[in-house]
Amino acid sequence: MWSKRSGISKDGSVKHLIELTDHLCVEAVWIPQENGVNLCISCQVGCPNKCRHCATGTVGFERDLSDLEIIGEVGLLLAEHGDGKGPVRVLFMGMGEPFLNYENVISAVAGMVEKGLIGSAQDAIVSTSGIASGIQRLATEKIRPRLAVTIAAVPDEKRVRLIPTTKFFPLADIMSACRHFQTMTQEEIICEIPLIDSFNSSVDDAHAIADFLSSLTCEIQIVPFNHFPPSAFRRPDPNGLSIFTATLKSRGMKVAVKPSYGTDIAAGCGQLANTDASSPSTVRQ
Numbered sequence: 611m612w613s614k615r616s617g618i619s620k621d622g623s624v625k626h627l628i629e630l631t632d633h634l635c636v637e638a639v640w641i642p643q644e645n646g647v648n649l650c651i652s653c654q655v656g657c658p659n660k661c662r663h664c665a666t667g668t669v670g671f672e673r674d675l676s677d678l679e680i681i682g683e684v685g686l687l688l689a690e691h692g693d694g695k696g697p698v699r700v701l702f703m704g705m706g707e708p709f710l711n712y713e714n715v716i717s718a719v720a721g722m723v724e725k726g727l728i729g730s731a732q733d734a735i736v737s738t739s740g741i742a743s744g745i746q747r748l749a750t751e752k753i754r755p756r757l758a759v760t761i762a763a764v765p766d767e768k769r770v771r772l773i774p775t776t777k778f779f780p781l782a783d784i785m786s787a788c789r790h791f792q793t794m795t796q797e798e799i800i801c802e803i804p805l806i807d808s809f810n811s812s813v814d815d816a817h818a819i820a821d822f823l824s825s826l827t828c829e830i831q832i833v834p835f836n837h838f839p840p841s842a843f844r845r846p847d848p849n850g851l852s853i854f855t856a857t858l859k860s861r862g863m864k865v866a867v868k869p870s871y872g873t874d875i876a877a878g879c880g881q882l883a884n885t886d887a888s889s890p891s892t893v894r895q
């Protein structure tokens with residue numbers, strides 16, 4: 611595997627293009643924090659899901675990464691940048707749907723713990739677009755990363771316009787799987803809302819999401835949309851974001867707005883698309 615820096619953000623994040631042994635590429639991002647570092651990594655070359663809020667969905671799907679390749683991404687980033695003198699957190703929020711590469715993702719998390727790259731499995735977060743069968747299965751794992759689920763919009767008729775797999779895993783199935791996960795694990799679930807102006811950002815949208823999530827112990831993480839070409843979606847303005855957030859809080863929901871790191875180098879949430887897939891490479895593992 612080879613890696614080269616393909617962008618350095620003004621916020622300190624560094625995007626890497628990682629070339630695999632068969633010359634296919636994925637992207638990964640090193641994101642320094644006040645306390646430690648977040649590593650946003652990929653688990654598939656491209657993604658078959660084609661979510662409309664995500665640039666990865668535009669590049670097509672090539673293949674799954676093996677567990678060793680996933681561990682290798684983490685190893686490359688840490689070898690080049692270090693751990694920020696604090697805890698390392700691994701986010702499966704780069705390219706690919708983790709639960710469509712389930713065995714390799716779980717095996718990679720176990721391998722990272724074994725090699726001491728992360729302190730425990732709970733230092734990894736697996737973010738799914740809502741593959742309900744994967745959520746059910748994760749509940750049975752002994753070595754288990756934290757679970758994040760992209761809810762995005764309610765009801766199904768709206769959500770499917772953003773996340774096509776809603777046709778196979780409707781919100782009722784996702785909720786049923788999340789309840790099962792919580793019964794089995796007693797763990798809080800992160801529910802992500804990619805927020806898009808004039809699509810899912812109204813007060814009514816916030817109430818629909820609050821109604822849907824009211825029975826779950828969760829933290830809602832709002833991710834304001836990060837632009838990528840040729841998407842016509844727009845990020846909500848600060849006032850709209852504030853009203854949406856306040857509406858959820860008024861309903862008693864635990865809410866955070868996720869900071870946008872690396873958007874100036876197309877390394878933010880939903881922006882990874884191998885936009886700099888040119889050689890030469892610089893770091894080898």
Ligand code: SF4
Binds near residue numbers: 664666
């Ligand atoms: S949001 Fe995740 S599941 Fe959807 S296309 Fe992007 S990488 Fe794939």
